[in-house]
Amino acid sequence: MVANSLRARVRAEMIDEIKAVARRHLATDGANLSLRAVARDLGMASSAIYRYFPSRDDLLTTLILEAYVALGDAVEAADAAVDRDDLRGRWFASCRAARAWALANTAEYALLYGSPVPGYTAPDDTIEPAARPPMTLIGIARDGLATGQLTPPPAADLPQPVQDDLADIAASLAPGMPAALLARGMAGWTQLFGLISFELFGRIKGALPHRDDYFDHQIALMADLVGLPR
Amino acid sequence: MVANSLRARVRAEMIDEIKAVARRHLATDGANLSLRAVARDLGMASSAIYRYFPSRDDLLTTLILEAYVALGDAVEAADAAVDRDDLRGRWFASCRAARAWALANTAEYALLYGSPVPGYTAPDDTIEPAARPPMTLIGIARDGLATGQLTPPPAADLPQPVQDDLADIAASLAPGMPAALLARGMAGWTQLFGLISFELFGRIKGALPHRDDYFDHQIALMADLVGLPR
DNA sequence: CTAATTCGAGAGCAGTGCTCTTGACAGGTC
DNA sequence: GACCTGTCAAGAGCACTGCTCTCGAATTAG
Numbered sequence: 001m002v003a004n005s006l007r008a009r010v011r012a013e014m015i016d017e018i019k020a021v022a023r024r025h026l027a028t029d030g031a032n033l034s035l036r037a038v039a040r041d042l043g044m045a046s047s048a049i050y051r052y053f054p055s056r057d058d059l060l061t062t063l064i065l066e067a068y069v070a071l072g073d074a075v076e077a078a079d080a081a082v083d084r085d086d087l088r089g090r091w092f093a094s095c096r097a098a099r100a101w102a103l104a105n106t107a108e109y110a111l112l113y114g115s116p117v118p119g120y121t122a123p124d125d126t127i128e129p130a131a132r133p134p135m136t137l138i139g140i141a142r143d144g145l146a147t148g149q150l151t152p153p154p155a156a157d158l159p160q161p162v163q164d165d166l167a168d169i170a171a172s173l174a175p176g177m178p179a180a181l182l183a184r185g186m187a188g189w190t191q192l193f194g195l196i197s198f199e200l201f202g203r204i205k206g207a208l209p210h211r212d213d214y215f216d217h218q219i220a221l222m223a224d225l226v227g228l229p230r
Numbered sequence: 231m232v233a234n235s236l237r238a239r240v241r242a243e244m245i246d247e248i249k250a251v252a253r254r255h256l257a258t259d260g261a262n263l264s265l266r267a268v269a270r271d272l273g274m275a276s277s278a279i280y281r282y283f284p285s286r287d288d289l290l291t292t293l294i295l296e297a298y299v300a301l302g303d304a305v306e307a308a309d310a311a312v313d314r315d316d317l318r319g320r321w322f323a324s325c326r327a328a329r330a331w332a333l334a335n336t337a338e339y340a341l342l343y344g345s346p347v348p349g350y351t352a353p354d355d356t357i358e359p360a361a362r363p364p365m366t367l368i369g370i371a372r373d374g375l376a377t378g379q380l381t382p383p384p385a386a387d388l389p390q391p392v393q394d395d396l397a398d399i400a401a402s403l404a405p406g407m408p409a410a411l412l413a414r415g416m417a418g419w420t421q422l423f424g425l426i427s428f429e430l431f432g433r434i435k436g437a438l439p440h441r442d443d444y445f446d447h448q449i450a451l452m453a454d455l456v457g458l459p460r
Numbered sequence: 461c462t463a464a465t466t467c468g469a470g471a472g473c474a475g476t477g478c479t480c481t482t483g484a485c486a487g488g489t490c
Numbered sequence: 491g492a493c494c495t496g497t498c499a500a501g502a503g504c505a506c507t508g509c510t511c512t513c514g515a516a517t518t519a520g
Contacts, residue, residue: 007486007497030347032262036476045500047478056477114345116431117260161440162447169437187448191417194424201346207399210391217392218417225455237466237517265508275469277509286508 015052017042019066022059026107031117033060057120060111065126067108072132074101079136087144087228094136095192095219102196109200113193131173134189138174141185141226145177150227152178181226188222195219245282247272249296252289256337261347263290287350290341295356297338302362304331309366317374317458324366325422325449332426339430343423361403364419368404371415371456375407380457382408411456418452425449 021041025033035056039046053059078097082089102109112130116122144150155163158180166179174182195218199211208214251271255263265286269276283289308327312319332339342360346352374380385393388410396409404412425448429441438444 011497031345032476034476035478046476047480047501048499050478051498110345113427113431115261115340115343122432157450158447159440159443162438162443165438165440165444183444183447184451187421187451190424190428190448191421193428194420197343197427198420198423201343202352208395210389210395213389213392214395214413217388217413218420220387221414221417221455225451241466262507264506266506276507277470277511278468280509281467 011052018049018052018059019063022063023108026063026111028107030107031060031111031114035059060117060120061123063108064111064122065129067105067112068126068129068132070105070108071098071101071112072129074098075133075136079140084143085147085149087140087149088223088230090140091137091188091223091226091228092216092219094133094140096215098133098192099196099199099215102200106200109196113197114201133192134186135173137189137192138177138182138185140228141181142174142177144228145181149229150181153180153184153227155180158183184226188226191218191222241282248279248282248289249293252293253338256293256341258337260337261290261341261344265289290347290350291353293338294341294352295359297335297342298356298359298362300335300338301328301331301342302359304328305363305366309370314373315377315379317370317379318453318460320370321367321418321453321456321458322446322449324363324370326445328363328422329426329429329445332430336430339426343427344431363422364416365403367418367422368407368412368415370458371411372404372407374458375411379459380411383410383414383457385410388413414456418456421448421452 018038021038022033025038025041029037033056035049036046039049049059053062074097075094078093079090082093084090141150145152155178158166162183163179166182170177170179170182177185195215199215248268251268252263255268255271259267263286265279266276269279279289283292304327305324308323309320312323314320371380375382385408388396392413393409396412400407400409400412407415425445429445
């Protein structure tokens with residue numbers, strides 16, 4: 001079986017090489033990835049790629065899934081590196097990590113959070129890793145609740161239907177989380193996504209030279225909204 | 231000049247027809263718009279399209295610009311329909327109008343606020359209409375400041391570099407606007423964009439059946455952040 | 461009526477994703 | 491060593507794309 005494993009090893013290396021080249025092309029050409037161009041870079045015929053990936057969409061899906069995992073890893077690692085009781089520090093670290101990853105991997109971020117490709121539908125494998133960054137933020141709020149550092153926002157403002165919907169989500173994803181607090185955590189995630197997208201997709205332009213500070217301030221506003229103590 | 235105007239009229243109608251068909255294709259096929267398919271639908275040769283639009287990107291640019299104008303019109307009209315002193319009502323109306331337009335024109339919204347096409351760079355004509363929705367929101371805060379209904383947030387939390395950057399923006403776009411308030415208005419716009427994008431691009435899925443109410447609540451949170459009185 | 465302009469159609473080029481067939485190579489078996 | 495068997499790369503080919511160019515027809519201007 002040595003020979004077999006040799007074959008398998010070569011195959012695995014080939015797959016890695018294809019993904020690496022594809023990622024490189026992604027950075028320059030965006031989502032319209034050309035299999036033929038990748039094949040050219042690898043010095044092989046375009047048809048040979050199909051030995052490793054059944055279709056172009058399949059290659060893209062693999063890249064997307066790995067990108068989700070990479071982003072999730074980055075955010076969770078940043079959160080884990082901070083003292084558990086330093087809620088605000090964890091919030092900042094997580095958000096900054098997401099932004100840093102997006103700035104370093106703009107093409108892949110656009111693939112994850114940009115407009116979806118028309119024919120393409122994301123496989124179910126992506127919904128779990130896609131939920132990791134928002135779950136990290138919500139986890140910070142939940143920990144604050146558990147330690148008493150954080151007092152839940154009033155639920156009076158919450159319409160009953162939303163209250164019920166959020167209670168269902170909390171029941172399956174974050175047991176014990178009050179609906180009103182969950183809503184604010186999700187607002188924080190929405191804001192984070194919006195901030196990164198605006199910065200990456202060029203809405204802000206040169207109008208805001210101190211982008212790091214602006215980002216921090218906007219993130220701080222959301223930390224206040226969630227109720228993280230200073 | 232009757233004859234001339236006839237030719238010109240036919241030409242204008244032809245342009246409108248091309249744009250209409252292209253918009254229809256956009257809704258189903260997304261950003262990868264096919265000139266040949268549009269030509270087929272119109273019963274003409276693909277090369278004939280080039281008599282009216284110098285390139286595919288040019289057609290897309292026209293569509294994008296008109297979409298910006300349509301969205302801006304919708305938001306401003308919704309704001310204008312509410313009593314000037316009802317700040318919160320104006321905020322809700324503007325945000326809801328943006329969401330309604332996006333839901334009714336998902337493909338065009340994706341074109342405006344989705345991931346940018348790699349080679350494509352937006353012309354300068356788009357930056358003014360693109361700024362209309364956020365300017366509407368900021369205008370509401372500014373009116374509140376003028377009438378005394380709204381008290382500006384403390385500027386102490388604002389780092390000096392951000393303070394300066396925002397002051398520059400305010401000076402050219404919204405004179406008299408305190409930097410801290412401008413930051414919160416922009417946070418509202420960011421949140422609005424994020425909410426709509428998440429809903430359109432399918433991150434929320436079926437987990438939140440009462441999307442209207444959820445949207446309203448999240449928008450209300452931002453209205454509170456800006457300081458709009460209840 | 462003639463000359464100039466505008467327009468549509470067709471052919472053609474280079475590129476794309478993808479399929480199918482052909483031939484070369486390595487693995488294990490007799 | 492000879493012989494299958496599975497794996498792989500390459501090439502040809504199909505249908506599609508954006509775009510250019512040329513040619514003939516129609517329309518407008520003088």
